[in-house]
Amino acid sequence: MMHQTPLKIAVASGKGGTGKTTVATSLALSLAKNLTETVMFLDCDVEAPNAHLFLKPEFSDQKQVEVLIPRVNETLCTHCGKCTEVCQFQAIAVLGQRTLVFPQLCHGCGSCTMICPTNAIQENPKSIGILQKGKAEQIEFARGVMDIGEPMAVPIIRQLKKWVKSTPSQITIVDSPPGTACPVVESMRGSDFILLVTEPTPFGLHDLRLAHQVAKELNIPTGLIINRDNGEFKELDNYCKAENLPVFLRIPFQRTIAEGIANGHTLVDILPETILSFQEICQTIRNIVK
Amino acid sequence: MKLFLTTTGPDLHSELDPRFGRCAYLLLIDSETLEFQSFPNPSSSVSGGAGIKTAQFVADLKPDTVISGDFGPNAASALRSANIPMYLYGDCKTVEDVVRRLNSNSLKRF
Numbered sequence: 001m002m003h004q005t006p007l008k009i010a011v012a013s014g015k016g017g018t019g020k021t022t023v024a025t026s027l028a029l030s031l032a033k034n035l036t037e038t039v040m041f042l043d044c045d046v047e048a049p050n051a052h053l054f055l056k057p058e059f060s061d062q063k064q065v066e067v068l069i070p071r072v073n074e075t076l077c078t079h080c081g082k083c084t085e086v087c088q089f090q091a092i093a094v095l096g097q098r099t100l101v102f103p104q105l106c107h108g109c110g111s112c113t114m115i116c117p118t119n120a121i122q123e124n125p126k127s128i129g130i131l132q133k134g135k136a137e138q139i140e141f142a143r144g145v146m147d148i149g150e151p152m153a154v155p156i157i158r159q160l161k162k163w164v165k166s167t168p169s170q171i172t173i174v175d176s177p178p179g180t181a182c183p184v185v186e187s188m189r190g191s192d193f194i195l196l197v198t199e200p201t202p203f204g205l206h207d208l209r210l211a212h213q214v215a216k217e218l219n220i221p222t223g224l225i226i227n228r229d230n231g232e233f234k235e236l237d238n239y240c241k242a243e244n245l246p247v248f249l250r251i252p253f254q255r256t257i258a259e260g261i262a263n264g265h266t267l268v269d270i271l272p273e274t275i276l277s278f279q280e281i282c283q284t285i286r287n288i289v290k
Numbered sequence: 291m292k293l294f295l296t297t298t299g300p301d302l303h304s305e306l307d308p309r310f311g312r313c314a315y316l317l318l319i320d321s322e323t324l325e326f327q328s329f330p331n332p333s334s335s336v337s338g339g340a341g342i343k344t345a346q347f348v349a350d351l352k353p354d355t356v357i358s359g360d361f362g363p364n365a366a367s368a369l370r371s372a373n374i375p376m377y378l379y380g381d382c383k384t385v386e387d388v389v390r391r392l393n394s395n396s397l398k399r400f
């Protein structure tokens with residue numbers, strides 16, 4: 001068999017609860033059946049990671065994620081306001097005779113420290129989450145988990161992506177966070193393909209449009225999987241046609257599937273015939289990104 | 291007394307704007323003479339930390355007090371650091387109401 005180039009697929013949806021994780025985990029399991037390729041699963045939904053519930057990995061390695069938060073020495077600070085001007089996140093402010101840091105908004109970029117003319121700023125590490133990796137049978141599994149109350153998902157995702165570079169795999173499946181904000185963009189960045197998951201409802205279509213827009217801005221090719229399909233919502237098909245968005249799979253609306261997933265089973269357990277579908281999807285994606 | 295008030299428009303007939311960090315305009319009003327200056331909120335284009343940026347803008351102009359519908363936690367701690375007392379306009383409907391209530395000391399302290 002020809003040696004394949006590495007492929008990275010991000011699985012995303014404009015909102016939560018569309019079956020994104022179901023698709024991502026089932027895709028990974030299906031591809032892992034082909035023992036000649038190594039599969040890595042990255043759970044980038046760092047705010048509410050749940051792929052481990054389906055893949056049941058055993059973690060063997062762990063790492064703290066820290067950002068460097070500035071601290072202002074008031075005796076050296078002249079309240080010149082240069083740090084405030086350079087900060088893109090309004091995380092540092094000069095208020096009369098005090099310079100205040102807002103750690104919850106700070107991204108630890110270091111710009112304020114660099115620009116301060118009096119060296120009044122020191123940096124202290126602050127933990128914002130952890131990274132974990134291990135194995136779920138043949139699948140290499142890694143995830144980031146954000147500390148409770150820490151709003152800083154992007155640095156965790158960025159460091160997660162960097163951390164797993166030491167475990168090269170032929171296929172990487174990224175489970176993106178729901179939504180269309182910065183963490184989603186960060187998780188998609190660097191992927192070869194974005195697999196969107198939606199439901200055939202007006203809300204589903206609305207969120208799909210937003211997620212699709214993000215993918216287009218990143219200039220990454222996309223395909224769609226429709227979950228809980230009853231074949232009745234024509235607007236979705238019209239959208240796909242108008243946008244040239246290929247539909248790879250329609251997962252039918254069935255009670256057995258919903259119940260199985262609620263009990264922690266993956267789609268490939270419940271409907272083993274989907275293994276083949278997911279393997280074909282991967283082949284189609286390879287042909288598209290080639 | 292010099293007060294800052296958040297409004298949806300640039301003059302004394304404008305409606306009040308309840309969102310401190312996301313207000314459209316800030317009026318700097320002299321409560322005795324009703325002379326005023328208006329400023330578009332400098333935070334209109336920032337995605338996060340709007341309250342802090344607005345608070346810093348307000349603090350730079352050293353008002354005696356700042357009045358809005360509500361203050362977010364970051365804006366509140368910034369204004370507190372700058373020692374600017376915050377008041378809520380409550381059920382006031384117009385700029386005039388607010389100034390009258392401030393002069394008669396009947397606004398609620400935040």
Ligand code: SF4
Binds near residue numbers: 072076099119
């Ligand atoms: S740049 Fe330095 S000196 Fe200027 S206000 Fe910021 S901390 Fe103070």
Ligand code: SF4
Binds near residue numbers: 087088108109111
């Ligand atoms: S480290 Fe960056 S984000 Fe944090 S306060 Fe300084 S300039 Fe702002």
